[in-house]
Amino acid sequence: MIPAEELRARRRQDGAAEAGPAAGEGSPSPEANPPHPADAAATQVAAIDPGAVQLDTRLAGIGLPNPITSASGCFSSGAEIERFHDVADLGAVVVKSITLEPRDGLPTPRMAETPSGMLNAIGLQNPGVEAWVANDLPWLRERGARVIASVAGNSVEDFRQVARILTAVGGDTIVAIEVNLSCPNVEERGLVFACSAPDSAEVVRAVSGEAHVPVLAKLTSDVTDIVAIARAVVAAGADGLTLINTLLGMAIDPDTGHPQLANTYGGLSGPAIRPVAVRNVHQVHSALPEVPILGCGGARTVTDVVQFLRAGASAVAVGTATFVDPFVTARLATDLRRWCADRGIADLGALIGATRPR
Amino acid sequence: MSGARVRAGVVEGRDHGPVHATCEVIARRREGAYWLVSFAAREIAERAQPGQFVQIAVEAPETLLRRPFSIARVTRTGAFAGTVDVVFDAHGPGTRWLTTIDLHDVIDVIGPLGTPFPLPQRRVNCLLVGGGYGAAPLYYLAEMLLRQGLRVDMINGAATGERIMGAIEAKRLSASVTFTTEDGSLGRTGRVTDVIDEVLDSSGAGVVYACGPNPMLRAVSERCAARRVPVQVAVEERMGCGIGVCFTCVVPVAGRDGHVRNKRACVDGPVFNGARIDWDRWGVPGVPDVPAAHGGPDGPDRPDGPADAPSPPPGAQPDAGQRERGDDPLWGRA
Numbered sequence: 001m002i003p004a005e006e007l008r009a010r011r012r013q014d015g016a017a018e019a020g021p022a023a024g025e026g027s028p029s030p031e032a033n034p035p036h037p038a039d040a041a042a043t044q045v046a047a048i049d050p051g052a053v054q055l056d057t058r059l060a061g062i063g064l065p066n067p068i069t070s071a072s073g074c075f076s077s078g079a080e081i082e083r084f085h086d087v088a089d090l091g092a093v094v095v096k097s098i099t100l101e102p103r104d105g106l107p108t109p110r111m112a113e114t115p116s117g118m119l120n121a122i123g124l125q126n127p128g129v130e131a132w133v134a135n136d137l138p139w140l141r142e143r144g145a146r147v148i149a150s151v152a153g154n155s156v157e158d159f160r161q162v163a164r165i166l167t168a169v170g171g172d173t174i175v176a177i178e179v180n181l182s183c184p185n186v187e188e189r190g191l192v193f194a195c196s197a198p199d200s201a202e203v204v205r206a207v208s209g210e211a212h213v214p215v216l217a218k219l220t221s222d223v224t225d226i227v228a229i230a231r232a233v234v235a236a237g238a239d240g241l242t243l244i245n246t247l248l249g250m251a252i253d254p255d256t257g258h259p260q261l262a263n264t265y266g267g268l269s270g271p272a273i274r275p276v277a278v279r280n281v282h283q284v285h286s287a288l289p290e291v292p293i294l295g296c297g298g299a300r301t302v303t304d305v306v307q308f309l310r311a312g313a314s315a316v317a318v319g320t321a322t323f324v325d326p327f328v329t330a331r332l333a334t335d336l337r338r339w340c341a342d343r344g345i346a347d348l349g350a351l352i353g354a355t356r357p358r
Numbered sequence: 359m360s361g362a363r364v365r366a367g368v369v370e371g372r373d374h375g376p377v378h379a380t381c382e383v384i385a386r387r388r389e390g391a392y393w394l395v396s397f398a399a400r401e402i403a404e405r406a407q408p409g410q411f412v413q414i415a416v417e418a419p420e421t422l423l424r425r426p427f428s429i430a431r432v433t434r435t436g437a438f439a440g441t442v443d444v445v446f447d448a449h450g451p452g453t454r455w456l457t458t459i460d461l462h463d464v465i466d467v468i469g470p471l472g473t474p475f476p477l478p479q480r481r482v483n484c485l486l487v488g489g490g491y492g493a494a495p496l497y498y499l500a501e502m503l504l505r506q507g508l509r510v511d512m513i514n515g516a517a518t519g520e521r522i523m524g525a526i527e528a529k530r531l532s533a534s535v536t537f538t539t540e541d542g543s544l545g546r547t548g549r550v551t552d553v554i555d556e557v558l559d560s561s562g563a564g565v566v567y568a569c570g571p572n573p574m575l576r577a578v579s580e581r582c583a584a585r586r587v588p589v590q591v592a593v594e595e596r597m598g599c600g601i602g603v604c605f606t607c608v609v610p611v612a613g614r615d616g617h618v619r620n621k622r623a624c625v626d627g628p629v630f631n632g633a634r635i636d637w638d639r640w641g642v643p644g645v646p647d648v649p650a651a652h653g654g655p656d657g658p659d660r661p662d663g664p665a666d667a668p669s670p671p672p673g674a675q676p677d678a679g680q681r682e683r684g685d686d687p688l689w690g691r692a
Contacts, residue, residue: 073604080602080625083375096605104620107641111598111606115420118598122605125620270422323599324415324424326468327370327378 045344053340054347055333057091059315060214060240060292062175064091064146066333067309067348071296071319072097072150072178072218073122074269077136078143084326088144089333091315094242094294095136097152097180100162102128112251112260117272117298118320119249121263124152124183129162133169141173148216151207152180155187159203163210170213178216178294179207179238182245182267194220194245197229201236208237216294218242221280227287240292242317243280247273270320274298278311285312285353300328302335309351366464369401376471376601377401383463384438389445391521392491393457394430396443402469403432403440408499409569409592409629412442412469413600418455425452426597426624428569429470430494442469445494445523471600473629475499475567475590483509485563486532487550487578489570490516493523495592496569500531509533511561513553515574519544534561551577551645558585566590568632572642579632580645589632595623610636 055066069092070078077095078087087093105125112119126132140147149166153159159179166174181194181203193199200217208215217233219226221244230241246267251260259265277297285293295313299305300321308316321328336348345351371377385396402412406429413424427444434440448454459465475495478484484503486496493514500510510531515538516522522544528535536553537545546553551574557563558581568578569592582589598606602625611621612634621627637644 076603076605083601084371084378105605105608107639108606108608109596110608111596111604113421113423116422118422120598120604120606125605125608320422323601323604324422325378326599326601326603 047342048344048346050337050341052346053337054349055337055340057314057348057352058292059092059294060176060216062092062146062214064315066091066336067313067315068305068329068332068336069148069294069315069317070094070322070329071317072148072180074319074322077132078140078145079136081322081326082143085330086143087140088146090145090329091333092146092148092175093140094148094178094317095132095140095150096126097124097150098126098129098132098162098166099124099152100129100158102126102131107262109260109262110266112266114249114251114268114270115272117268117270118323119251119261119266119268120246121261121266123263124180129165133165137169137173141171145173146175147173148176148178149174150178150180150218152183153203154183154185156202156206160206160210163207167210167212174213176214176216176240177207177211178218178242179204180218180245181233182218182220192220194218194229195223197232200229201232204233204236204238208239214239216240216242218245218296219280220245220247221276222248226280227284230284230288230291234288234291238291240294240314241284242294242296243284243313244273244277244297247276269298271298271300271304274300274304274307278307281308281313282311282355289353299332300324302332302339305332305336306339306351309348310354312353312355314352366398371401374405376405376469378466378468380464381442381467382438383459383461383465384441385443386457386459386461390523391518392445392447392523393453394443394445395456395459396441397465397467398438398440399442399467399469400438400440402442402467403434406432406442406470407474408495408502409475410470410472411600411628412444412467413471413597414444414456415466416452416455418451421452421455423598424468424600425450425456426471426600428492428495428592429498431498442467445491447491468601472624473627475592475629477502477506478508478565481508482564483511483562485511485513485554485557485561485566487513487554487566487568487570487574488515488523489550489568489574490521491523492568492570492574492592492594493528494569496567497524497527497531499567504531509561511557511563512536513538513550513557514545515539515550515570517541549577550574551581554578554581555585558587563587566632568592572637572640573644575632576635576637576642577645579635579637583633590629591632591635592628593623593630593635594628597624600624610639612636 057067072094073096078093106123151162181200184190185193204217217238246269249268281295293313294315295308296317305316366382369379381397381399383397411426411428415424430445431443448457488496503510512528512532512535517540566582566589575591595607598604607623608620610618612618618636
């Protein structure tokens with residue numbers, strides 16, 4: 001493990017080298033310590049041409065042309081959004097979780113709107129891995145999309161089998177597997193895997209044992225110590241983390257006393273959870289700076305994306321915002337390019353993990 | 359959704375299917391107990407078909423999601439080169455907000471969305487059954503059926519006469535129209551299902567289209583199924599995204615194999631074969647419990663706006679709704 005200080009120092013050097021032209025092209029500085037790129041961002045250096053901004057990023061060893069991805073469960077497998085724009089333009093398409101068997105999901109009502117957010121309890125409705133491989137994967141491949149396949153299951157064996165099947169057929173299209181650990185473990189009285197470090201680790205070990213592509217473990221913030229869970233899944237073979245899943249919530253009809261969701265509880269998403277997600281990314285990145293993070297939770301605007309990057313995410317998944325605007329992922333990539341250009345930031349890498357102590 | 363969106367006429371999307379557009383409001387008025395909002399949207403007007411819906415961004419406090427509105431009418435010519443009307447009941451914060459907009463305000467709209475009513479591909483008399491503001495898209499449908507030279511009869515029911523939508527239009531468009539109100543203030547006292555057998559007989563209808571509260575759709579579908587009359591209904595279910603990605607608005611519908619699966623009202627519907635909906639599993643009450651036909655159980659907490667008439671845009675995932683319908687020679691693509 002590389003100490004955080006050293007990593008920061010390395011990144012500073014990398015960032016400075018790449019941000020060099022912005023800091024003063026053609027006038028090599030004799031200074032031994034060029035300005036921290038985060039300082040450059042803060043102190044408003046000269047704007048550069050948006051076309052000159054390098055938006056590409058690396059996430060757990062995967063090269064992405066830009067850091068904006070869909071969030072699992074908010075994009076289906078892309079075909080519905082393709083009606084509006086090319087899903088291959090996303091950094092990656094993180095598809096709706098795939099289970100071994102087809103699932104019809106939970107009864108309605110499945111959703112309740114809350115201030116700046118929404119609760120959902122869908123129940124992982126999906127066609128099952130066999131139908132997904134037959135229908136959705138070829139469609140995504142044809143479009144040239146980079147796919148992060150989200151896998152879910154009720155037992156370690158479920159996860160293992162789905163990962164095995166996807167690995168056999170993924171080719172160049174499935175660039176990573178995301179492990180949706182927010183599933184009830186039937187062998188542990190329905191306790192959610194993500195709430196237990198050993199259970200999470202076991203699932204990740206099973207998936208990593210099958211996968212030929214990087215494995216991202218998607219964690220929940222509904223735990224006492226997310227860093228402990230993060231350490232456990234990384235030790236079990238996770239190549240990166242997706243932070244965070246929805247927060248468990250509830251809404252009650254004040255007149256009838258009924259829960260608003262048929263499932264009683266549901267996952268809270270949307271701008272309401274963004275500060276929680278940014279905090280989790282920052283917390284885990286501070287403790288485990290070498291672990292790549294896909295930030296997720298309520299991002300909607302370019303400045304939300306920048307917050308996730310500064311907190312330590314290498315890429316940002318956009319979920320609920322797509323429900324309101326199917327073009328949001330495409331727009332955010334464009335907006336991010338302009339945001340960086342206006343601030344003279346030539347390379348996105350300069351922003352990643354770039355928070356400064358107060 | 360607030361912010362820099364001020365200019366009307368900004369359109370994002372492809373040359374077919376749904377678009378995202380900023381639209382100038384050109385009318386907003388009461389229609390009996392309901393509201394009508396009309397906006398300029400050339401692409402949406404050109405592409406819309408009866409049964410489809412639009413998703414409108416609302417700026418009411420503490421709202422996040424768009425609201426679905428059934429398309430009540432479109433014009434494709436005229437000063438605005440294309441306009442879309444929606445008719446709704448202001449029963450939630452989003453729909454109430456829409457009643458406060460001014461002429462020339464700009465609203466943010468996605469559409470047309472969802473499956474349209476399929477049009478018959480052979481000569482058949484058509485019975486249209488509307489409940490409350492659910493009647494809105496049926497007038498648009500009636501015009502298309504008439505253009506094909508088909509006979510159209512209507513049943514239009516609501517709790518009160520004030521809640522009957524478009525009575526004059528109904529008379530203009532149909533060979534016969536039967537109004538029902540629960541308080542007897544207009545037409546026959548009772549519900550649409552009290553008269554459906556009689557009207558099926560008198561009109562010789564070979565197909566039924568219905569739009570309104572779900573309990574009414576169930577009652578109509580069950581009558582039609584018993585009489586072996588094909589029935590297409592535009593359902594209401596709480597929607598999240600309206601574009602097929604959130605899986606909120608599902609309806610249990612039997613496929614050709616008889617197996618019931620959850621279909622999304624926003625892309626697989628909102629128009630479904632009423633005989634294939636599993637109403638019990640969906641939790642829609644049967645006839646004895648049918649509430650008043652004006653939006654019924656929709657509490658103010660539910661994402662308001664008629665979660666009714668949506669369409670499956672071209673390029674959408676092939677889904678059972680269209681395929682199954684295609685099996686029946688009665689239906690062509692609308």
